[in-house]
Each structure stands twice: as C-alpha cells, then as structure tokens.
Amino acid sequence: MGKENDKVIGEVTSGEYKYGFYSDIEIESIPKGLSEDVVRIISGKKGEPQWLLDFRLKAFRHWQTLKMPRWANLRIPDIDFQDIIYYAAPRKQNTVDGSGEIDPEIKKTFDKLGIPLEEQKHLAGVAVDAVMDSVSVKTTFKETLAEAGIIFSSFSDAVKEYPDLVKRYLGTVVPYTDNFFAALNSAVFSDGSFCYIPKGVRCPMELSTYFRINAANTGQFERTLLVADEEAYVSYLEGCTAPMRDENQLHAAVVEIIAENNAEVKYSTVQNWYPGDKEGRGGIFNFVTKRGLCRGENSKISWTQVETGSAITWKYPSCILKGDNSSGEFYSVAVTNNHQQADTGTKMIHIGRNTKSTIVSKGISAGVSQNSYRGLVKVLRNAAGARNFSQCDSLLLGDKCGAHTFPYIEVDNQTAIVEHEATTSKIGEDQIFYCNQRGISTEDAVGLIVNGYAREVINKLPMEFAVEAQKLLQISLEGSVG
Amino acid sequence: MLEIDNLWVAINGKNILKGISLNVKAGEVHAIMGPNGSGKSTLAAVLAGRDFAEVVEGSIKYMGRDLFDMAPEERSKEGLFLGFQYPIEIPGVSMVNFMKTAVNEHRRHKGLEPLSASDFLKLMRDKKELVEIDSKLANRSVNEGFSGGEKKKNEIFQMAMLEPRLAILDETDSGLDIDALRIVANGVNKLKRPDTSTIVITHYQRLLDYIVPDIVHVLYDGRIVKTAGKELAVELEAKGYEWIRNEVDRS
Ligand SMILES: Nc1ncnc2c1ncn2[C@@H]1O[C@H](COP(=O)(O)OP(=O)(O)OP(=O)(O)O)[C@@H](O)[C@H]1O
Ligand SMILES: [Mg+2]
Numbered sequence: 001m002g003k004e005n006d007k008v009i010g011e012v013t014s015g016e017y018k019y020g021f022y023s024d025i026e027i028e029s030i031p032k033g034l035s036e037d038v039v040r041i042i043s044g045k046k047g048e049p050q051w052l053l054d055f056r057l058k059a060f061r062h063w064q065t066l067k068m069p070r071w072a073n074l075r076i077p078d079i080d081f082q083d084i085i086y087y088a089a090p091r092k093q094n095t096v097d098g099s100g101e102i103d104p105e106i107k108k109t110f111d112k113l114g115i116p117l118e119e120q121k122h123l124a125g126v127a128v129d130a131v132m133d134s135v136s137v138k139t140t141f142k143e144t145l146a147e148a149g150i151i152f153s154s155f156s157d158a159v160k161e162y163p164d165l166v167k168r169y170l171g172t173v174v175p176y177t178d179n180f181f182a183a184l185n186s187a188v189f190s191d192g193s194f195c196y197i198p199k200g201v202r203c204p205m206e207l208s209t210y211f212r213i214n215a216a217n218t219g220q221f222e223r224t225l226l227v228a229d230e231e232a233y234v235s236y237l238e239g240c241t242a243p244m245r246d247e248n249q250l251h252a253a254v255v256e257i258i259a260e261n262n263a264e265v266k267y268s269t270v271q272n273w274y275p276g277d278k279e280g281r282g283g284i285f286n287f288v289t290k291r292g293l294c295r296g297e298n299s300k301i302s303w304t305q306v307e308t309g310s311a312i313t314w315k316y317p318s319c320i321l322k323g324d325n326s327s328g329e330f331y332s333v334a335v336t337n338n339h340q341q342a343d344t345g346t347k348m349i350h351i352g353r354n355t356k357s358t359i360v361s362k363g364i365s366a367g368v369s370q371n372s373y374r375g376l377v378k379v380l381r382n383a384a385g386a387r388n389f390s391q392c393d394s395l396l397l398g399d400k401c402g403a404h405t406f407p408y409i410e411v412d413n414q415t416a417i418v419e420h421e422a423t424t425s426k427i428g429e430d431q432i433f434y435c436n437q438r439g440i441s442t443e444d445a446v447g448l449i450v451n452g453y454a455r456e457v458i459n460k461l462p463m464e465f466a467v468e469a470q471k472l473l474q475i476s477l478e479g480s481v482g
Numbered sequence: 483m484l485e486i487d488n489l490w491v492a493i494n495g496k497n498i499l500k501g502i503s504l505n506v507k508a509g510e511v512h513a514i515m516g517p518n519g520s521g522k523s524t525l526a527a528v529l530a531g532r533d534f535a536e537v538v539e540g541s542i543k544y545m546g547r548d549l550f551d552m553a554p555e556e557r558s559k560e561g562l563f564l565g566f567q568y569p570i571e572i573p574g575v576s577m578v579n580f581m582k583t584a585v586n587e588h589r590r591h592k593g594l595e596p597l598s599a600s601d602f603l604k605l606m607r608d609k610k611e612l613v614e615i616d617s618k619l620a621n622r623s624v625n626e627g628f629s630g631g632e633k634k635k636n637e638i639f640q641m642a643m644l645e646p647r648l649a650i651l652d653e654t655d656s657g658l659d660i661d662a663l664r665i666v667a668n669g670v671n672k673l674k675r676p677d678t679s680t681i682v683i684t685h686y687q688r689l690l691d692y693i694v695p696d697i698v699h700v701l702y703d704g705r706i707v708k709t710a711g712k713e714l715a716v717e718l719e720a721k722g723y724e725w726i727r728n729e730v731d732r733s
Pocket of ligand 2: 522523524567652653
C-alpha cells in the first residue's frame with residue numbers, strides 16, 4: 001500500500017471513544033478486596049436468602065482452588081483480585097419496584113448514552129434494564145410486560161419476587177464450577193437482568209439490558225438469566241460502555257439462557273466497552289461466560305454479537321443442543337484495533353438428534369491488535385443427523401495486526417455432517433481506490449467495505465441496533481486503513 | 483480542461499510513460515488507442531490519482547489547478563471520472579448504498595444538502611433508464627457477480643449518476659455485446675454537454691462510430707506517437723499497429 005494510504009490508514013484508526021465520560025454520582029462502595037466476608041457483605045446488601053448466600057460461598061471456595069486460564073491466544077497481565085472493588089452502587093438509586101425517583105445524574109448519564117429511562121421517550125418496543133456498576137437502576141415497561149405474564153426485572157428484584165424460578169434455573173447452564181471467571185462471578189455477582197417468558201407467549205417488545213461501568217477501581221460482575229418456556233419467543237439485546245481510564249477494569253459476566261420445547265431466544269450484543277488508548281493503556285478486561293441450553297425439542301437459541309470494545313475479550317457464547325431438532329446459531333463480528341486483543345468464538349454441543357448449528361464469524365483486525373476465532377463443534381454419540389456449518393472469515397487492515405483461527409471439531413456420530421470454511425483477506429487497496437474515485441474518502445470507504453464484509457452478521461441484529469452497530473464499526477476502525 | 487505536459491511515470495523503477503503531453507479542451511472527445519501494454523491504463527490511473535505509479539517528471543493541470551495537489555476523492559468531486567477497465571467488486575455493499583454515499587459526497591462538496599431517500603431513488607431510476615441497466619443490478623452488491631458486460635454498463639451508470647466534467651473511459655467497450663455497446667455509447671453521448679470532455683481508451687473503431695472523437699492519439703511504448711482526426715482510428719483498424727511501429731523505429 002502506498003505511503004499516502006498508510007498515512008490515511010493511520011489517521012482513520014485513531015478514532016475516539018465516544019462514551020468515555022465519567023458521571024459524578026455519589027456512590028456507596030465497599031473496600032477493595034475479596035474474601036468470604038466480602039461475599040457475605042454483597043449478599044447482605046441485597047438481603048438475599050440463605051440458599052443464594054450458600055451458592056455464592058460454594059462458588060467462592062471453589063474459585064480459590066482455581067487458576068487464571070492461560071490457554072487463550074491472549075497476553076493477559078496479572079490481575080490482582082484483591083485490588084478490585086466488588087460492590088459499588090449509586091447511593092440515590094431507587095430500589096426494588098422501579099417506581100421511585102432516580103437520581104437525575106444517573107438519568108443524565110443514560111440520556112447521554114442514548115438510553116432514556118423514561119418509557120414515553122423510549123424507542124417504541126424496547127424495554128430496558130439499566131445497570132450501573134453493581135446495581136440495576138431502572139427497568140422500564142415492567143408493568144406492560146407483566147400484563148403478558150412476562151417477568152423482566154433486575155436480578156436482585158427477581159431473587160426477592162420470584163425466588164423459586166431463580167433457584168430452579170440459576171447455575172443450571174453455567175455451573176459455578178465451569179471456569180475461573182464463572183466461579184468468580186457466581187461468588188460476587190451483583191446485579192443483572194432476569195427474564196422469564198411464559199408458555200406460548202411471544203414477547204411483544206425487544207428486551208434489553210444496558211451495562212454501564214462508572215465507578216473507578218470497580219469490577220462489574222453481572223448475571224443474566226433468561227428463560228423461554230414452551231413455545232415462547234424473545235429477542236434480547238445487550239449494550240455496554242465504560243469511562244476512559246488509564247487502569248484496566250474487570251468485567252466478568254455470566255449469561256444463562258434456557259429454551260424449552262419449541263421456544264426461541266435471540267440474544268444480541270453490541271459490546272463497546274472502553275478499549276484502552278492508542279498505546280494500549282487502560283480498557284476493560286471482558287471475560288464473559290455466555291451459554292444457552294436448548295433443552296426442549298425444536299428449540300432455538302441464536303447469538304449475535306458485534307464486539308468492538310474492551311482491551312481484552314475472552315468470550316465464547318455457546319449452545320448446548322440437547323433437545324431433538326434443536327438449533328443453535330452464532331453470528332459474530334469482532335473488531336480489534338490498536339492494542340486490543342480478542343479471543344472469541346463459540347461452542348456448539350450437539351447432544352440431541354437432528355440438531356443443527358450455524359457459525360458465522362467475521363474478524364476484523366487493525367493496528368497492532370490480535371484477533372482470534374476459537375470454536376468447538378462437538379457431536380455426541382447419540383446426535384444422529386446432526387449438522388453444522390461454520391464460516392470463519394478474517395479481514396486484515398494493515399500488516400501489523402494478526403488474525404488467527406482455532407477451530408476444534410469432535411464428532412462421535414457417523415451420520416453427522418460438519419462443514420468448516422475459512423478465509424483471510426486484506427482490505428483491498430483497489431476497493432478503497434474505487435471508492436475514492438467515486439468521491440468517497442478513505443475513512444468512509446473503509447467503513448463501507450467493513451460494513452459490507454460484516455453485513456451477514458449485522459443483518460441479524462434488530463433494526464435499531466443494526467444502525468448503531470454499523471456506525472460503531474466505522475468509528476472503531478477510524479485511523480486504521482492499511 | 484486538462485493539460486498534460488511532458489509526463490514521465492515509472493512503476494517499480496521502470497518508466498512506463500515517457501513524456502506524454504496532451505491537451506483536452508472543454509467539449510472535446512479524445513480517443514487514445516495503442517497496443518497492449520503501451521501505458522493507456524497507467525495514464526488513466528495517474529489521472530485518477532492511484533499511487534502505485536510514481537510520477538517522475540511533468541505536470542498536469544485540471545481546470546486550471548495542479549492535479550497532483552488533489553486527492554483522488556477530490557478529483558472525483560471536481561468532476562473527474564474514471565470508467566475502470568476492470569471494475570472492482572465490493573462484497574456486501576449495495577449499489578444503492580455505494581452510490582448514495584458517492585452522490586451525497588459530491589453534493590456536499592458543492593454545498594448542497596444530501597438527497598432525501600425518495601429523491602435519490604428517483605435519480606437512480608432515471609439514470610438506470612438512461613443506460614438501460616437492469617433494475618436488479620442496482621440492488622446487488624457493487625459489481626459482485628456481475629458479468630463482464632454488466633460491470634461495464636454499471637460504470638456508465640455511475641458516470642450518469644455523477645455527471646462528470648471529464649470522463650476517462652478505459653476500454654468501456656470490451657466485454658459488451660453489440661446491443662450493449664450501442665446503449666452504452668448512446669448513454670455517454672446523452673451525458674455530453676458543451677462544457678464536458680471525454681477521453682475514450684479503446685482498441686476498436688466500432689465504439690468510435692458511436693462516440694465520435696475529435697482527436698485520436700496513438701500511445702506506443704509510453705509515448706504519444708501519432709495524433710490526428712477520427713480517420714486515424716479507421717486507418718488503424720485497417721492496418722493494425724505495424725506501420726506505426728515501423729514509423730517509430732525509423733525516426
Ligand atoms: N502495478 C503494476 N506493476 C507492474 N507493472 C505494471 C503495473 N501496472 C502496469 N504495469 C505495466 O505497465 C505497462 C503498461 O500497462 P497498462 O495497463 O497501462 O497498459 P495498457 O495500454 O492499458 O494495456 P491494455 O491495452 O492491455 O489494457 C505494462 O507493461 C504493464 O505490465
Ligand atoms: Mg489498459
């Protein structure tokens with residue numbers, strides 16, 4: 001690529017993170033550090049029942065026996081788990097029922113993020129659970145949804161109001177023994193969303209959770225539990241941002257989804273945590289365990305993710321296809337720029353007969369970033385007629401970044417059909433020039449080309465999110481053409 | 483409109499264009515012919531601002547400005563259009579989106595508001611008719627899976643959308659069937675105004691029956707070795723390049 005283009009490429013990738021502001025909100029937090037006492041304090045603050053405290057304590061004791069996983073293609077600096085605050089909450093939040101007044105500062109914060117907390121101002125058809133640091137500050141449309149029998153609330157409220165449901169499903173898809181970060185989350189998770197769609201109900205609006213980290217030195221450990229009963233349908237969205245800071249912050253979430261007979265869950269994420277600055281200072285460590293269980297026959301779980309943020313992403317939204325004829329999908333766009341690192345992908349575990357899975361992964365790397373796809377397709381002995389199709393594409397912008405693919409395939413049933421395709425390409429100088437020749441600047445050309453490349457995935461997102469995601473892709477790559 | 487003066491261009495240290503001078507005035511149609519590899523596309527690329535070729539010497543003025551001071555996208559917005567010999571595919575980017583971005587960039591450059599969605603679609607419709615391009619092509623990704631001829635038609639469609647001042651058409655006729663050739667040529671003619679100019683790069687007289695040139699140049703080994711009226715194209719068609727070669731070698 002020519003010198004001129006290199007320069008432009010450099011400029012294009014130096015885009016700014018638009019959500020890096022900090023809100024001066026009075027917070028209540030506990031001292032740094034992690035111990036059984038801290039676990040008890042968190043549980044106590046939430047007024048939790050004994051069974052949940054026990055769950056946390058078991059998880060904590062188990063976590064103490066574990067070591068940070070090092071198998072990912074990531075360079076993770078040592079994390080001092082005693083140097084993190086495990087609970088921080090805005091002091092003037094309204095609690096429990098969501099009817100009280102919210103601190104105007106909190107409202108302002110979410111307004112600035114484009115997430116108004118007043119229902120009348122809201123995009124028609126999207127209900128929001130807004131989580132700041134360790135607590136949910138507001139859940140909109142709760143009442144409207146309740147009329148359809150749908151439960152959509154903060155996790156803490158759900159524990160109080162629907163303890164039996166929470167107890168029945170919590171940890172059934174991601175047990176606390178699953179991995180290091182799942183164990184940590186199970187011990188100290190603070191809030192998140194709970195959602196239950198009863199039998200036969202199609203959720204009439206998009207449900208969403210917006211996660212905001214605001215406080216310094218604080219980790220966010222949220223927990224999301226989504227249950228679609230028989231014949232139910234829900235589309236769920238997740239967004240996230242954080243202030244710009246020089247130090248890293250830890251985000252270790254767990255998401256569990258259960259789909260019963262004929263149920264369908266669509267889970268979409270636009271992940272835009274602060275990625276750190278151009279030199280690689282600061283940014284969120286995003287270590288997330290997301291898994292769906294297609295428990296019922298003909299059930300379907302679909303993950304769509306657009307990952308543009310975080311300094312380090314370690315994330316494998318997966319599907320356990322247990323019910324016969326169930327299907328799982330994973331559509332992913334992961335963008336890394338500057339010093340970002342991502343190791344992301346999926347696991348599709350075929351247990352039931354005639355189970356189907358589709359994986360479409362589009363990695364885009366720029367700057368000196370490293371972008372890895374890691375995926376497992378596992379077909380168990382009884383999964384006769386299982387089918388998988390995987391497509392993993394990597395696009396490189398520049399020649400200092402890396403794209404890697406680690407597909408693992410384990411097939412124990414001879415009738416299964418597993419297909420894997422992979423491509424790696426560089427963004428075409430001729431494509432950029434063609435756009436230039438039509439009057440389109442190199443920045444815009446990169447945006448167009450990258451969005452075209454990712455279109456198959458973007459198209460899976462709900463409309464409003466798709467538009468957001470397209471802009472985000474372009475912004476994250478500003479300064480990167482190469 | 484365009485004044486090229488003693489242009490020397492090298493690719494990887496090897497001279498490809500060796501002292502080209504060419505003057506194109508408003509309203510003129512110039513044809514450039516010449517054997518394969520003589521440097522026609524290289525000249526077109528330099529005019530459009532592609533940076534793989536190094537300008538060693540010479541100057542180019544476009545609309546009174548130094549062309550080398552203008553970025554490729556600015557040249558486009560100032561009305562310079564290149565119809566590519568090999569149009570580029572951009573998977574996943576719809577023609578509609580692509581053209582909308584381009585048209586609105588051109589408008590912004592002129593200080594105009596972006597077109598509304600409905601006005602834009604109307605413009606697309608009108609221009610599609612002009613070049614008789616299949617409606618379906620406009621809904622597909624830019625050039626992706628287009629046949630050779632469709633790609634060339636699509637270039638002229640884009641030209642119609644952008645209404646350039648100076649159009650450089652690099653072998654737009656190759657790959658077109660007989661009907662398409664006529665349609666495309668008619669399209670180009672309809673877009674002509676007294677203040678616009680066209681440089682047609684071609685190997686065949688056929689196209690020049692439709693787009694009648696005022697001046698025909700022969701580019702041979704990086705040099706313009708012959709310049710004459712439209713009858714030169716007829717002569718070349720009949721005799722090939724051999725006699726030119728002999729003439730050049732003699733001198
Ligand atoms: N990117 C490049 N790298 C190396 N050589 C090149 C490059 N582009 C063009 N050339 C060389 O420059 C010379 C002129 O090529 P150019 O494409 O301009 O010819 P042309 O007159 O357009 O030919 P044709 O009629 O076949 O289209 C050729 O010898 C070609 O091989
Ligand atoms: Mg050529």
